[in-house]
Amino acid sequence: MSKFPELTSGSRPIAVVSFAQAKAVRADIAHNEVEMLLPVFGELFAKAGITKDDLNFICSGSTDYLIGGPFSFVMALDAIGVWPPKPESHVEMDAAWALYEAWVTMQEPGKDVSLVYGFGKSSLASDLGKVLALQMDPYTMAPLWPDPTSVAALQARALLDAGLATEEDFAEVAARNRRNALKNPYAQVARDDDLATLMAEAYVASPLRRHCLPPITDGCSALILVAGERAYDFSDNPAWITGIDHRMETHALGARDLTQSPSTERAAVEAGVAKGGLDLAEIYAPYAHQELILAKALGLGADTQINPSGGALAANAIMSAGLTRIGEAATRIMSGEAKRAVAHASAGPVLQQNLVAVLEGAR
Amino acid sequence: MNQRAAVIGIGQTYHKSKRDDVSIAGMLREAAQRALDDAGLTYEDIDAVVIGKAPDMFEGIMMPEHYLAAALGAVGKPMLRVHTAGSVGGSTAIVASHLVANGIHKRVLTVAFEKQSDSDAMWALSVPQPFSAPLLAGAGGYFAPIIRAYMKRSGAPNDVGMKVAVKDRLHALNNPYAHLQIPDISLKMVEESVMLWDPLHYLESCPSSDGAAAMVIGNEAAADQAEADTGRKPAWIHGMAMRSEPTMFAGRNQVNPQAGRDCAADVYAQAGITNPRAEFDCAEVYVPFSWYEPMWLENLGFCDEGDGWKLTESGATTFGTGDIPWNCSGGVLSSNPIGASGMLRFLEAALQVRGLAGAHQVEDARKALGQAYGGGSQFFAMWVVGSDKP
Numbered sequence: 001m002s003k004f005p006e007l008t009s010g011s012r013p014i015a016v017v018s019f020a021q022a023k024a025v026r027a028d029i030a031h032n033e034v035e036m037l038l039p040v041f042g043e044l045f046a047k048a049g050i051t052k053d054d055l056n057f058i059c060s061g062s063t064d065y066l067i068g069g070p071f072s073f074v075m076a077l078d079a080i081g082v083w084p085p086k087p088e089s090h091v092e093m094d095a096a097w098a099l100y101e102a103w104v105t106m107q108e109p110g111k112d113v114s115l116v117y118g119f120g121k122s123s124l125a126s127d128l129g130k131v132l133a134l135q136m137d138p139y140t141m142a143p144l145w146p147d148p149t150s151v152a153a154l155q156a157r158a159l160l161d162a163g164l165a166t167e168e169d170f171a172e173v174a175a176r177n178r179r180n181a182l183k184n185p186y187a188q189v190a191r192d193d194d195l196a197t198l199m200a201e202a203y204v205a206s207p208l209r210r211h212c213l214p215p216i217t218d219g220c221s222a223l224i225l226v227a228g229e230r231a232y233d234f235s236d237n238p239a240w241i242t243g244i245d246h247r248m249e250t251h252a253l254g255a256r257d258l259t260q261s262p263s264t265e266r267a268a269v270e271a272g273v274a275k276g277g278l279d280l281a282e283i284y285a286p287y288a289h290q291e292l293i294l295a296k297a298l299g300l301g302a303d304t305q306i307n308p309s310g311g312a313l314a315a316n317a318i319m320s321a322g323l324t325r326i327g328e329a330a331t332r333i334m335s336g337e338a339k340r341a342v343a344h345a346s347a348g349p350v351l352q353q354n355l356v357a358v359l360e361g362a363r
Numbered sequence: 364m365n366q367r368a369a370v371i372g373i374g375q376t377y378h379k380s381k382r383d384d385v386s387i388a389g390m391l392r393e394a395a396q397r398a399l400d401d402a403g404l405t406y407e408d409i410d411a412v413v414i415g416k417a418p419d420m421f422e423g424i425m426m427p428e429h430y431l432a433a434a435l436g437a438v439g440k441p442m443l444r445v446h447t448a449g450s451v452g453g454s455t456a457i458v459a460s461h462l463v464a465n466g467i468h469k470r471v472l473t474v475a476f477e478k479q480s481d482s483d484a485m486w487a488l489s490v491p492q493p494f495s496a497p498l499l500a501g502a503g504g505y506f507a508p509i510i511r512a513y514m515k516r517s518g519a520p521n522d523v524g525m526k527v528a529v530k531d532r533l534h535a536l537n538n539p540y541a542h543l544q545i546p547d548i549s550l551k552m553v554e555e556s557v558m559l560w561d562p563l564h565y566l567e568s569c570p571s572s573d574g575a576a577a578m579v580i581g582n583e584a585a586a587d588q589a590e591a592d593t594g595r596k597p598a599w600i601h602g603m604a605m606r607s608e609p610t611m612f613a614g615r616n617q618v619n620p621q622a623g624r625d626c627a628a629d630v631y632a633q634a635g636i637t638n639p640r641a642e643f644d645c646a647e648v649y650v651p652f653s654w655y656e657p658m659w660l661e662n663l664g665f666c667d668e669g670d671g672w673k674l675t676e677s678g679a680t681t682f683g684t685g686d687i688p689w690n691c692s693g694g695v696l697s698s699n700p701i702g703a704s705g706m707l708r709f710l711e712a713a714l715q716v717r718g719l720a721g722a723h724q725v726e727d728a729r730k731a732l733g734q735a736y737g738g739g740s741q742f743f744a745m746w747v748v749g750s751d752k753p
Contacts, residue, residue: 011365011466058607064446065425069490070418071448074738078609085622087629088607088742089454092419092426092446101443101458107465108365134425139386142424248412248442250433266439348429353442 003232005360008243008272012107015231015238016334016359018048019327021221024188024315027123028218033062033072036220037079037119044115044222048234052080056111058088059102061095061118062319065131068124076119094118094284095221096322096345096355102225103244112227118320119220128216135349137251148349149213152287153205155258155350160207162259165292167207171198173288174211174313181310188315189215212288219317221324239330239341239359243271246355251348258350264297267356268342276360278304279338282325284346286312293351298342308332322346326357333361364464364633367752369586369597370713371470372402372579378542378698381480382573387422388434394575395435395474402470402579403592406436409579410468415445415455415475416702417737420487422478435474447605449502449649449737451475452705453744456578456733457603460746463580464600470585475706476575477699484571484701503568503652505739507560510654513618514562517657519672521562524653525553527675528567528696531650534682535693537722542572542698567653567696574700576707583752598713601730601753602633603746610739617740623662626743627734631664634730634747640665640679643747644728645688645715647708649735651695656680660689663734682723691715691723705735709746716750 004013020043022028022036045051058080062072073090082088087105091097095118102114125131129147136142159165175198181190193211201209224234231238247263247270249256268274281304285291295306307313309328312321322345329341338361345355374397376382382390391414399405412435414428424430428444431437447454452475459473485501513519532548535541545552548566556565581589586597606626609615627639636642648663650656657671665687666674674680680689690696692711695704712733714720720728729750736743 009467063426064418064420067492069492070420070487071738073446074448074610074741077607082607082609083612085606085608085620085625087605088447089445089458089605090447092444093428097443101461104458104461104465104467107467108461131425134423135429137430138422138424138427246441248428248432248437248440250438251430252433263439348426352429352432 003362005240005242005362008275009245010107012227013240014103014106014225014227015240016223016330017226017231017235017238018044018224019331020044020047021186021324021327022219023186024217024219024317026188026216028121033076033119033121034079037076037117040220040222041079044224048224050224050234054113055086055115057102057105057114058086059098059114059116060090061093061098062120063092065134066120066122066124066318094322094345094347095320096326099323099326100244100246100355103241106225106227112230114225115222116225116323117220117222118323120317120319121218122216122318123218149208150205151349153208156207156289158258159289164259165289168195168199169292170212170288171195173291174198177307177311177313180308181314184309184314186315187310188217190310190314208287214286214312214316217315217317219315219320221320221327223327235334237334237336237361237363239333240362241357242360243358245270246353248353251352259293261293261297261351261354264294264354264356267354268298271356271358273342273356273358274299276340278340278342280305280308280329280332280341282307282309282329282343284312284322284325284344286316288313290351294344298344322355329359333359365466366464367583367599368460368464368580369599370578370748371581371586371589371597372398372404373710373714374398374401374577375540375707375710376574377540378572378574378700380571382478387478388431390478390573391431391474391476391575392434394577395472398577398579401595402589404579409436409470409472411441411462411471412437413443413445413455413459413471413473415451416477417448417451418487420482421484421701422481447737447742449701450705450735450742450744451737452576452703452707453709453733453735454605456706456709457605457744457746460580460600460603463582470579470581472577472579474575474577475703477702478573479571479700480573503560503563506652507563509617510562510652513654513658516618517669517672519657523657523672523675524562524567525550527653527656528553530681531690531694531696534691534723535697538692541693542570563652569651569695569699572698572700574698574703576703576710578710595719596717596750598716598748599752601747601749602630604629606743608741610741618658619662619668620740622741623736623743626745627663630745630747636747639663640687643687643730643732645691645725646732647692647711648689649695649705649708650690651699653696656689688725691720691725705744708735709733713748716748
């Protein structure tokens with residue numbers, strides 16, 4: 001067997017060799033962002049036997065609107081101690097896109113080792129729904145303060161109206177994810193619910209019941225990417241990114257068919273998802289019904305396990321939750337539990353922007 | 364860089380205090396459309412869009428790339444949003460250029476902007492944070508003590524900053540896109556303007572602008588084709604680099620930061636520059652407060668440490684007469700749509716080596732430096748562009 005799997009995207013094999021995350025909690029009142037990141041970086045570096053001096057590039061994802069101040073990423077750098085100075089960049093996006101920027105940068109030989117991380121403390125917002133409403137069109141939508149749960153409910157309603165799902169389907173997704181989370185020590189919401197109990201819950205925003213919603217989470221995650229042969233210096237079985245792509249849709253909700261995810265479909269094609277079997281999928285679906293839309297868009301069959309980590313319904317650290325999906329998939333490749341996996345990240349109101357990555361082991 | 368990449372289209376808005384005649388999307392489209400027209404392209408020809416801006420609180424929209432996607436023709440395409448503080452315009456151009464130079468896309472549209480009149484930058488920069496000493500002063504109050512330190516270390520006379528303020532405003536008179544147009548600018552006028560943050564007078568500070576900058580980056584085939592189609596030369600990218608260091612630690616040289624020196628060394632090595640003053644025909648450097656010209660002259664290796672103010676004072680950086688004109692466009696001191704200010708430096712450097720800078724064109728400019736910095740003088744982005752293929 002070759003040391004590197006065949007690549008669909010890019011010209012240089014690049015792999016995840018280490019992943020670490022904070023335990024997801026409702027409110028980490030004891031730590032600021034730097035303090036939240038520090039132990040995660042410590043674990044991340046120790047796992048791979050890497051130091052910050054090995055890094056050729058650093059890229060992070062975060063948003064000022066969670067901390068409620070400018071430059072949230074600036075002080076986070078103190079958790080690394082970028083001295084001597086390092087090539088470094090930041091996206092105001094989920095850190096899955098920071099990984100994408102690092103992956104692009106690493107296409108150039110010599111840019112061999114990157115640190116990618118994302119963080120966010122949603123607990124800082126007194127009303128997270130109002131904060132996230134500010135992602136909408138500032139002239140026509142934001143003044144109406146459309147909170148993400150209400151907008152997601154419109155999407156869920158569209159699914160029901162189109163006959164593509166039932167409310168029981170939503171509950172099954174939620175129950176399965178939280179059951180999977182029982183095996184994930186980093187999860188925030190992990191339990192074994194029976195369907196009847198879930199269906200008896202009141203609506204939060206019809207047709208979404210409480211179980212369809214993600215928790216509010218403080219958290220962060222980080223991973224190390226290494227290019228080419230060197231990846232084997234840090235991991236016996238690196239998780240190679242054989243395909244990666246991301247696509248955008250319009251912000252105009254009325255112009256979208258909310259029951260479909262064409263951007264995910266396109267990204268999946270570009271990333272070569274269908275080129276082989278998939279042992280597992282880690283999907284960033286903060287609302288239960290969205291997993292149904294995304295699983296279809298990714299073309300997943302019954303033989304692909306979805307969200308062994310519990311997904312975003314078990315822990316939804318905004319700005320790192322997408323990166324965590326890639327990290328969770330990579331961890332299972334590195335352990336040998338899976339041979340080929342797809343990881344997905346989403347950003348913007350009701351799945352406006354989507355990223356798809358295919359990860360493969362060579363052993 | 365795995366392959367050649369070039370700037371094949373350039374566009375910017377007429378920068379102003381308030382663009383209350385257009386939406387944010389409308390303002391960006393002005394710059395983007397001009398860049399596409401310059402390249403002889405339409406939105407359909409673009410593979411991906413990369414946007415950049417400074418803190419989202421400057422407009423009050425969280426992650427505005429989602430709202431802007433349709434206006435910038437990004438629907439169905441990859442779209443990235445960069446934010447690296449004041450250097451963001453430069454970093455955004457670099458991220459876009461990596462997509463091309465590293466073989467992912469053929470043509471990428473990159474746009475940076477700020478619509479400062481939608482909010483209050485002083486407020487947005489000074490929101491108190493838990494467990495942090497409040498800044499309460501915006502950027503000028505942050506940088507004034509560092510400037511003081513530079514004056515003390517270098518022994519520079521007090522009026523060097525004012526000379527930069529006059530020079531860059533005179534430069535701006537040759538640039539129709541520049542926000543500040545002050546035909547009667549003089550040392551006396553600068554000196555008599557109100558003292559904001561000692562030693563910085565009001566007229567030694569950048570303005571607060573609404574504006575956008577856009578570029579189309581193409582690979583070699585796209586650049587050759589654009590040149591054949593439009594008759595306008597591309598600006599070839601000879602090197603690009605970013606560097607960051609922490610905001611504060613004991614012994615940090617905030618006047619002449621290591622990250623800036625390392626970034627310059629990296630980009631010069633890529634471009635084969637050994638004597639920046641002799642080899643560049645001009646430079647567009649992020650000077651939001653007057654004194655940052657002499658400080659960055661030293662940081663970027665245009666002279667020895669401590670000699671920057673002498674270069675400025677000698678007129679070496681003046682358009683038309685100096686041997687190494689800096690900020691022929693008028694620079695950040697004349698136009699400051701914050702998120703776009705770094706990209707404007709990169710864009711103006713490209714305009715010069717394309718020979719398309721109009722009244723502020725440096726004669727036969729063949730190689731130029733674009734630089735942007737941000738945070739507490741800790742984030743740097745630079746590129747070298749040239750008339751010839753690298």
